[in-house]
Amino acid sequence: MSKLTLEKIAELSGVSRSTVSRVVRNHESVSPNVRKRVLGVIEETGYQPNAAARSLAGQRANVIGLVIAEPAQSLFTDPYFPLLIQGVTQATNDYDQTLTLFLFHNHSDEEKLSPRIIRNQLVDGLIVSGTHVDDPLVPQLIESNIPFVLVGRHEDPRVSFIDVDNVTGAQSAVNYLIRLGYKRIGAIAGDLKNRGAIDRLDGYKRALRSRGHRVDETLIINGDYTEFSGFQAMNQLIEQEVDAVFVSSDGMALGALRALSENGCSVPHDIAMVSFDDIPAAMHAKPPLTTVRQAVRRTGAMAVETLLDILESGATPPRRLALPTELIVRSSCGGTGG
Amino acid sequence: MSKLTLEKIAELSGVSRSTVSRVVRNHESVSPNVRKRVLGVIEETGYQPNAAARSLAGQRANVIGLVIAEPAQSLFTDPYFPLLIQGVTQATNDYDQTLTLFLFHNHSDEEKLSPRIIRNQLVDGLIVSGTHVDDPLVPQLIESNIPFVLVGRHEDPRVSFIDVDNVTGAQSAVNYLIRLGYKRIGAIAGDLKNRGAIDRLDGYKRALRSRGHRVDETLIINGDYTEFSGFQAMNQLIEQEVDAVFVSSDGMALGALRALSENGCSVPHDIAMVSFDDIPAAMHAKPPLTTVRQAVRRTGAMAVETLLDILESGATPPRRLALPTELIVRSSCGGTGG
DNA sequence: ATGAAAGCGCTAACAT
DNA sequence: ATGTTAGCGCTTTCAT
Numbered sequence: 001m002s003k004l005t006l007e008k009i010a011e012l013s014g015v016s017r018s019t020v021s022r023v024v025r026n027h028e029s030v031s032p033n034v035r036k037r038v039l040g041v042i043e044e045t046g047y048q049p050n051a052a053a054r055s056l057a058g059q060r061a062n063v064i065g066l067v068i069a070e071p072a073q074s075l076f077t078d079p080y081f082p083l084l085i086q087g088v089t090q091a092t093n094d095y096d097q098t099l100t101l102f103l104f105h106n107h108s109d110e111e112k113l114s115p116r117i118i119r120n121q122l123v124d125g126l127i128v129s130g131t132h133v134d135d136p137l138v139p140q141l142i143e144s145n146i147p148f149v150l151v152g153r154h155e156d157p158r159v160s161f162i163d164v165d166n167v168t169g170a171q172s173a174v175n176y177l178i179r180l181g182y183k184r185i186g187a188i189a190g191d192l193k194n195r196g197a198i199d200r201l202d203g204y205k206r207a208l209r210s211r212g213h214r215v216d217e218t219l220i221i222n223g224d225y226t227e228f229s230g231f232q233a234m235n236q237l238i239e240q241e242v243d244a245v246f247v248s249s250d251g252m253a254l255g256a257l258r259a260l261s262e263n264g265c266s267v268p269h270d271i272a273m274v275s276f277d278d279i280p281a282a283m284h285a286k287p288p289l290t291t292v293r294q295a296v297r298r299t300g301a302m303a304v305e306t307l308l309d310i311l312e313s314g315a316t317p318p319r320r321l322a323l324p325t326e327l328i329v330r331s332s333c334g335g336t337g338g
Numbered sequence: 339m340s341k342l343t344l345e346k347i348a349e350l351s352g353v354s355r356s357t358v359s360r361v362v363r364n365h366e367s368v369s370p371n372v373r374k375r376v377l378g379v380i381e382e383t384g385y386q387p388n389a390a391a392r393s394l395a396g397q398r399a400n401v402i403g404l405v406i407a408e409p410a411q412s413l414f415t416d417p418y419f420p421l422l423i424q425g426v427t428q429a430t431n432d433y434d435q436t437l438t439l440f441l442f443h444n445h446s447d448e449e450k451l452s453p454r455i456i457r458n459q460l461v462d463g464l465i466v467s468g469t470h471v472d473d474p475l476v477p478q479l480i481e482s483n484i485p486f487v488l489v490g491r492h493e494d495p496r497v498s499f500i501d502v503d504n505v506t507g508a509q510s511a512v513n514y515l516i517r518l519g520y521k522r523i524g525a526i527a528g529d530l531k532n533r534g535a536i537d538r539l540d541g542y543k544r545a546l547r548s549r550g551h552r553v554d555e556t557l558i559i560n561g562d563y564t565e566f567s568g569f570q571a572m573n574q575l576i577e578q579e580v581d582a583v584f585v586s587s588d589g590m591a592l593g594a595l596r597a598l599s600e601n602g603c604s605v606p607h608d609i610a611m612v613s614f615d616d617i618p619a620a621m622h623a624k625p626p627l628t629t630v631r632q633a634v635r636r637t638g639a640m641a642v643e644t645l646l647d648i649l650e651s652g653a654t655p656p657r658r659l660a661l662p663t664e665l666i667v668r669s670s671c672g673g674t675g676g
Numbered sequence: 677a678t679g680a681a682a683g684c685g686c687t688a689a690c691a692t
Numbered sequence: 693a694t695g696t697t698a699g700c701g702c703t704t705t706c707a708t
Contacts, residue, residue: 004457005685016695021687029693048457052393053685056700061390063438077618082420089441093451098460100401100438105425119342119386122436152411182707227622258622280415284565284596343701355680359703391701394684397685457686681708690701 004286012045013038052099057122064092065103065123065309069110069137070130078251079239080296084129084151084170087253087300095308104130110137118144119300120188125311127151127303144233147315149307151299152195153322160310160319162303166196166229166276169325170203171210173274176244176290178328180335182244182272186219187257188233190248199227200248200276222251230255240262243270244333245295250282250291257285258336288330342385350383351376362387370565389436393459397640402430402645403461405440405506407448407475408468415564417591417617418634422467422489425638433646438615442468448475456482465489465641465647470531485653487645490533498648498657500641505536505612507630507663508541509548511612512584514665516549516629519674520582520610524557526571526594528586538586538614541630561590576601582610588620588629595623606672616666627667633661 002008004026011016011311015034020282023038023319032039041047055061066088068081085101092099102117104110141148151295153163156323161255177185177227187204190197205215220238223229237245238259247253253275260267267273275282278293285315306319340346343458344362353372360368361376369377379385393399403425423439426590430437440455442448452475455461469475479486479498482578491501498546515523525542528535543553561567568590576584576597585591591613598605605611605625613620616631645655 003685006687016685018688018696023688026684031693033693039704046457047451048454050394051460052390052399053700054395054414054687055390056684056702057387057688058689058700059687066439079415084443085423085439086443089439090443093441093443093447100405100436101423101427102437103423103431104430105424105431109431115384116386119384120389121387147541208514227618255622277688280565284593300382322697341701344703345701355702356680356704357678360678363703369677372677389703391684392703395702397682397703397705431686632702677694680705682703682705684701684703687698689696689698689703692694 004045006049008266009038009041009045009047013041020195021104023314028253031127034273035177036285049251051293054056060311061098061122061124062096063098063100063123063187064304065100065102065117065126067104067126067128068130068176069104069128069132069135075144078249080277081130083296084300087297087302088127088304090297090302093306095304097304111150113257114137114140117148125139125149125299125307133195133198147307147310148301149310149319151303153199153320154195155186158318160323162299162306163231163322164196164294164296165298165321165322165324166199167203167206168296169276169294169327170200170248172203172325172327173276173290173292174204174207176248176329177244177272177333178207178213180272180333183213184219184240184242184244185213185243186237186245187229188237188252189220189222190252191224192222198246200332204246223248225249227251227255227258227276230335231259234259235263238265238271244268247273250277250279250285250289253291254281261286267332272333274327274333283330284326287332290333291310291329293326293328295325299323339662342383343356344387345378347376347385351379356557389654395474398649399436399440399460399462401436401461402642403438403440403455403464405442405455405466405475405569406466406468407466407473409440411519416615418615419468421634422638425635426465426642428635428640429642433642435642435646443575443656445561452478456484460597463487463645465638471533471536485645485648487564487641487648487657489641491537491658496656498653499658500637500644502534502632502634502637502661503662504537505541506633507542507614507632507665508538508584509545509588510540510541510663510665511530511614511630512545513549514610514667515582515584515610515671516545516551518582518610518671520580521551522557522580522582522617523551523557524575524580524583526568526583526585526590527558527560528590529562530560535586542584549599561586563587563589565593565596572597573601576603576609582606582612585611585613588613588615588617588623588627591629592619599624605670607647608626609658610671611619612665613673620666621668625670628668628671629666631664631666633663637661 108337150161189201221233234256275291282289463485464549488499527539559571572594620627
């Protein structure tokens with residue numbers, strides 16, 4: 001069987017190439033009979049348009065790229081990127097887009113890949129995640145004029161993004177602790193190279209201040225989102241005699257829980273804990289974690305939809321969105337609200 | 339600045355399009371001087387060949403596809419696919435290939451996507467993971483003549499695959515239990531729609547038989563690779579009064595540990611446990627899990643290399659590889675060897 | 677060693 | 693409503 005092309009379908013249907021092309025693209029200006037006939041032939045033969053030819057001739061490839069700029073570490077340590085990928089692929093499947101994945105394992109990958117991504121015309125647009133604050137990739141992208149949506153907010157007013165409202169989420173978590181009467185509330189921060197980690201810590205501080213507590217920097221320990229860093233940070237915090245702790249991710253909270261249990265501290269009796277993310281393991285932790293749920297899959301899907309919207313109708317004005325979070329109350333803080 | 343094409347580079351270098359093309363493709367038959375000059379211009383301008391034009395004109399797109407056929411559930415429940423993706427992208431980055439990701443969230447995705455993947459000529463070849471035994475995708479792929487490498491072994495002699503030696507791995511784990519003197523060894527199986535789950539259970543049975551134990555089917559409980567299914571399965575197994583258990587994945591083992599601890603059973607004192615995978619959490623479990631390590635990242639990278647090899651030199655004979663596993667001894671079985 | 681020229685399979689004016 | 697035609701940016705004979 002020879003290769004299936006528009007030409008062949010045209011021949012088999014007894015019309016011209018253009019007409020077939022119109023049918024395929026669902027263009028107007030095709031008579032119902034002809035359309036039906038052509039569709040029939042396409043169905044029978046199983047014709048699929050050649051993607052390369054399409055993107056070469058037209059302006060759209062129907063391919064979008066997902067870049068994950070994070071050095072691979074947390075990619076498997078945490079279900080964040082898997083969930084994001086799920087949300088993104090869900091949406092690309094729904095909208096008949098193809099997804100190409102760019103994963104930077106190290107800095108040299110980034111240097112090698114980014115010019116190619118930008119100038120290759122392989123993708124119509126990009127969803128960009130895992131960048132650090134001040135990541136040079138973002139200005140590069142802006143300058144290149146390639147349409148893109150950032151996952152996580154950005155100061156530059158030209159960039160479109162989908163963010164999770166980390167500040168408000170963290171704030172609500174810490175407010176909850178305060179309402180329950182905890183006085184000496186520590187924090188374990190995430191990797192502060194990430195906007196999200198900064199924002200969560202900021203939410204913690206705001207909550208404290210808005211309730212008239214002062215922020216004690218010795219009660220804030222930096223982690224890097226790994227379970228082990230949570231473990232280490234908690235060991236430090238124990239010595240500060242906190243009565244509660246806000247942990248910036250469930251993954252670190254699991255490590256913190258381990259530190260506490262190894263030190264014979266009971267949660268929430270000796271120390272209360274709230275964290276962030278609501279990963280599946282949070283529910284099964286001992287005790288089950290009260291945590292701020294963020295809709296990661298939703299974020300991925302929204303990023304795709306936003307990018308598609310930009311591709312259709314132009315990038316101005318930039319789209320900027322913050323998705324709300326939800327405090328999931330379980331037993332790691334003791335009270336059930338108040 | 340106008341678009342950068344071969345033509346433009348040719349003009350700037352004072353040579354013909356063909357010569358530039360030869361330089362770009364590292365072809366022989368270009369004089370050193372000319373090559374240097376052209377390379378200089380490319381460097382200055384930041385020229386990158388247009389991918390679509392390339393794959394339309396040539397026979398290679400330098401794009402490979404990764405299909406994950408598994409319904410999304412375990413994608414984030416377990417670090418398997420993230421690790422596989424890491425290995426694959428690591429290798430595609432190294433070999434200057436672009437990766438497109440096809441993730442089937444449900445059956446209709448599969449039906450919609452697979453014809454497109456196959457006939458689109460979007461990818462040069464495919465790495466296929468997450469298929470079930472007797473998944474219709476495999477015969478479809480064979481028939482379509484698209485080069486592909488399956489992750490996990492397959493009976494059909496025409497398919498190339500990279501497998502982990504699950505049978506031997508499971509066997510060594512159970513042998514270890516037997517050597518330590520355990521008599522009544524139960525098993526928690528994975529989702530038996532997967533080849534890997536079947537093979538692990540098979541390894542368990544072989545180990546038992548080869549040491550003269552009989553296989554007691556009431557001691558085998560089926561799970562589905564989730565933590566919760568491990569929890570449920572262990573609760574059933576406790577009533578069978580086993581003294582040890584082989585769990586087909588660390589994820590399920592974590593659930594099993596939870597069941598045991600809720601029932602006041604201590605590990606390994608009351609019941610010993612070996613599992614499979616060696617995910618990061620295995621080390622931090624209580625007690626740390628003795629488990630069979632599989633090199634998932636390696637598998638992904640090998641799949642890419644194998645596919646590239648097939649693409650270069652033809653698909654015959656099929657490449658069939660089984661990667662070895664390694665028993666990582668920690669404290670969940672009590673003994674330290676013997 | 678280099679250049680000229682013919683496509684690859686499609687889209688998108690432009691005709692009719 | 694349909695057909696004709698000219699590219700899109702590259703690779704690849706085939707000349708020279």
